[in-house]
Amino acid sequence: MDWTCLLSPRRHPERENAPGDPRSEFLRDYDRIVFSTAFRRLGRKTQVHPLTINDHVHTRLTHSIETGSVGRSLGLHAFELLRDELPPHTPPAMLGEIVQAACLAHDIGNPPFGHAGEEAVRAFFAEAPDHLVENLSPAQRLDLATFEGNAQGFRIVTRLEMSLNAGGMRLTLPTLGALLKYPWTSEHPVARQKGKFSCYLSERATLDEIAQRLGLPPGTEGGFARHPLAFLVEAADDICYSILDLEDARELGLLSFAEIMAALGPLADSLGGPARDASLHQRRRLSYIRSQAIGRAVEDAARAFADHHRAILAGAFEKSLLDVCSEATRQGIAGAKELARGRIYTNTRKIELEIGSFSAIGGLLQVLCTAVWEKLARGRVSGRGQRLLRVLGEHAPPDDATLYEGYMRVLDYVSGMTDQYATLMAKQIGGLAENLSVR
Known part of the structure; x- marks a missing residue:
């Protein structure tokens, strides 16, 4: 890999940089992430302890901000140690700005209830009724049954947030590269063994293009080698x-x-x-x-x-x-x-709330995926299904979507929820809420 290519401030998709803006391209990345709705929602998503009322305890938002601060320090230190190895005229703050922006977005795809939320999504699709998954390919089933917050985050920044289906946040290639902790799909051996990957099948072409433009070499077992700054x-x-x-x-x-x-x-x-x-x-x-x-x-x-x-x-x-x-x-x-x-991770209250998260997320996925299946596979939508599709709003799949695309849209909706919103929606859809509004 070559530092000149790895640090080039080009964007994905390719576009002209804004003339006259005093910010570096990587500070613009940082600002785009900070002002995104997906980042804002991290303020009510679990870091470790679900639904805590103690305001001193970290949420995903405070964790991401602090990780960005530490990442910036790492980048600044790395520059001082490697300045003679980097391209001439590399700004001293460049590595720190790239790492800070990537750190800020590193948890942006995490679902409600932390890692328990990830496990709840995986469990639903691994145990889903046959009729809901029989029209999916084995690779698509694997994608859903190994739901990964890292891959959802990559989908958010490259597709969903800001420019919908047109490049997402349109971040720079170095920031995207640094964000790719596991630059491969769910079919990679590491993903099969540990459930760790940073790209769904739906974004594989995007990953391939970003890796090619950054000069990331192919990995020995598929996927690509990490961008160096991903280690920071x-x-x-x-x-x-x-x-x-x-x-x-x-x-x-x-x-x-x-x-x-x-x-x-x-x-x-x-x-x-x-x-x-x-x-x-x-x-x-x-x-x-x-x-x-x-x-x-x-x-x-x-x-x-x-x-x-x-x-x-x-x-x-x-x-x-x-x-x-x-x-x-x-x-x-x-x-x-x-x-x-x-x-800490074995604390009784924490475990009890995590068990409840399986019911909340599993219940939401059951009814929403059923509505999507009725539309895209059965071709006949029940009255309840029609209402649920309206609840999905912009995430509702178009008539020509594949079933896999439809389920991915459901995951976009559910994984984007905060802990409180997911809890309330599960109660409302299950008929348990009393005089509560989700708005």
């Missing part, structure tokens, strides 16, 4: 959620302050000073620890990126940057993740 986006996300999930857990009383101190100790240069000042509120003490831990992880991840950049450019690097950082950073991140798996 991944690192920013990992740093933020592994550290900040602990902070949220303390806010909710799931972890003690001492447990967090012990977990993040390897990442902090020093846990003296404000961290041990008992006269300070624990939020202030935690913010000091968090700042030190994130700063250390950012420096180490940027150094790892610089150390391995030749293998990354060759498409031969297949690890996470955090896996090749210093021992202290590896231990700190691993310890934080282990603590979260054992004490």
Whole structure:
């Protein structure tokens, strides 16, 4: 891969850049994402804890903003370490602006209720009645039964948001490349094994075009090699959620302050000073620890990126940057993740609400997909189905759509819902709501 091609500020689809705009093309990407309705809705989507009333706990929106901030720092550090390897006259802020924009959009396709929402969609299509899926190809069934927030996000930014079916947000190629954490479809071996992919069949031609224009080489098992900056986006996300999930857990009383101190100790240069000042509120003490831990992880991840950049450019690097950082950073991140798996993600209230999300999302998909099936497969729509198609609004499929396209439109509608809206819609459609309005 070649940095000149990888960083060229061309857009998808190809179009002339705006003359006289003092912003860089990548700052324009950032602004488009910030002002999108899909990004705005992240404010009421679960990061880890569904439907919490504690305003200090992260949502997908605050997580995305903070990940963007960390991503920008990673990009700035990477530039300083690699400036002699980059094209002449590369602006010092360029890498940071690209990574920040991609980080901002990295969760834009996540459904309501977090990862439980993804699992609920997958479960519905994996167990759907035969008549709903018998007209789908095996590849189309696989797409739906392995629903992925990353792939939905790619669909949003390249098709749905802003310029509908005409390039979406029309972001720059470098930002799109950095966003592609898994640049392959659901048929790729990694997708089959781990359910991880960044592109549905419906956007495969778009992926192929973007990869060709960026110069991303084909992968050994299909798909493409990652854009180098995608490694920085991944690192920013990992740093933020592994550290900040602990902070949220303390806010909710799931972890003690001492447990967090012990977990993040390897990442902090020093846990003296404000961290041990008992006269300070624990939020202030935690913010000091968090700042030190994130700063250390950012420096180490940027150094790892610089150390391995030749293998990354060759498409031969297949690890996470955090896996090749210093021992202290590896231990700190691993310890934080282990603590979260054992004490946070298994919390009873969280699990109870996630179980409820299966009913809410499954119920919505059942009635909406049935209405779409009646229109596109059976050719006769019931009275209830007609009403449900009107509920879909602009997401309702046209008469000439395929069944796969119809179901994708249902997923666009349901996955775009906030936690609260999905809960209310499920109640209303199920006849359980009392004097409530969804508007």
